[in-house]
Amino acid sequence: MILLPNITLSPSRVDQLLVWILQGLAAFAGILVLLIVGFLMLEAFPAVRQIGFLSFFSDASWHPVEGFYNVMAMVWGSLLAMLGAVLLATPLGICSAVFCHFYAPTWFVEPYRKLIELLAGIPSVVYGLWGLVVLVPLIGQLHPPGPSLLAGISILTIMILPTIALMADASLAKVPSVYLRGAIALGLSRWTTIRCIIIPAATSGLSTGIILGIGRAIGETMAMLMVCGNVVQVPTNLFDPMRTLTANIALEMAYAVEDHRAALFFTGFLLLGVVIVMVLAVDYIKQRHTYA
Amino acid sequence: MGGGTLVEAKDVLGMSARSTSRFQPWGPFEERSACCEPHPLIRAEKLSLYYGNTPAFEGVSWSIYQGCLTALVGPSGSGKTSFLTCLNRLTDLIPGCRVIGELSLGDLNVFAEQTDVLQLRRQVGMIFQKPNPFPLSIRKNLELPLREYGIIDRGRTDHLIEQTLNDVGLWREVQDRLDVPALRLSGGQQQRLCIARALILSPQVLLMDEPCSALDPLSSGVVEDLIARLRGQYTVVIVTHNLAQARRIADYASLFWVHDGVGQLIEEGPVSQIFETPQHDLTAAYISGVRG
């Protein structure tokens, strides 16, 4: 019992208060998401009505000034850069975590972890700058012009690698040690144990890491703007310049008005859609692979 | 007393044909046919184990006979689990853990430099207190050790899985749901699956660390009957706090005790000796202490 001058607050009332506060906060978070989605819809609605939903996918090109609003080139740009980065960063990140947990010498683990945490904290504009000054010229030497899908994928990979590695690290640490002991007592080799028991047991955490990586990759704006070349076209090979949905918004928002502006909001809406689809896909895969 | 009620419960359910006597709470001692020629398989010579500088047990000299069921009893902290983990070198996992003295399994010097630990653990299976099936399907739990040792032919693995599940009395319960997660089984079923997993590679020795203590009396009885049936085919070393159980199923028993925080082997011999004519005062006290 907590005694206050005028009221006697029993533990259960404190508890009730806490529940209300927590419920309030949860509701706030939920409402915030709904508000943002609602705002996007509201702003994008004029475009869908004026220009027509199908025009976004069937127009000749993206030339807002002339009234052409085909966003598919940028959808492909965003998707390809993200997929490439996730496909590269996922195995690398998981390998890094597995190495940390099962192979690295003890003195090495903590500094290595700190380094990855540091990498996760570097602002994207710094990665972009590095890409612009170092990576793009290198790619340019290999195959001109330089700013390209490949540069985008590389930068994104480096950016989401620490996220995935840290999440994988945390989820491997959460795998109950009884599984490990059981496997070792059975005489299973380290590699079999990791591949057949530890990784499947950590699927849930691993996929959360992948989802975060996808989110970060799709949403990355500044670095993409700096290294991808921003030409509105569907890249046909790794060395083609391209433009992502996010870079498009950042580039044109400053001067866009009326339909053009609404069209940009529509692309924001599309981004949200892409993220949701990817998250659902990862969830689906996760569910098919967990036995817990 | 837990052991007594177990016997009664089993009798009521007709699971065991043993009769209870009025004079001894555990019923009359049952003379077992010598399961085995007393041929020592595991031999410990002045074996001591240290966690860092703290001894867990010291100076254990003891032989464990092939094909027999040997029980380790004793108070908490007397080093029973530690002794067990020496036999399959699970001690390797604990940093700072040192083992001094001689331990041999047949002709194999367990702690020798050149001993192949994976081979050793294939010969010496282990069952833990808490059932620890891997978070995979029932089939995969059993397939994993088989595959690890090169048995990948589907027909052969299926045959071995069926045979082993039959041996542990689980086949009829799970035959049409081999692909469901093993963690959906009941505790007792999980423990029998773990035993099956250890048996599927036909080890020589089976170590069991309180295999029934996390189970309800009924499943505990089922698992106990299973363990009793392993006699002769495998050399079973079982740690148990349930003296009635040790008495019911073991051929040989030993008492571990703590002196000044250090575990010691006080007395070992046939169960009849330990429970009927204990040579050591502590044994007599421990037996009767739990009895009264």
Ligand SMILES: Nc1ncnc2c1ncn2[C@@H]1O[C@H](COP(=O)(O)OP(=O)(O)OP(=O)(O)O)[C@@H](O)[C@H]1O
């Ligand atoms: N990993 C470890 N690190 C340090 N000390 C340990 C470790 N495991 C056990 N010990 C210590 O070694 C001693 C023996 O422990 P052990 O687990 O072998 O006892 P036990 O007889 O199995 O007890 P219980 O019946 O409670 O299971 C105890 O004092 C324990 O604190």
Ligand SMILES: [Mg+2]
């Ligand atoms: Mg123990």
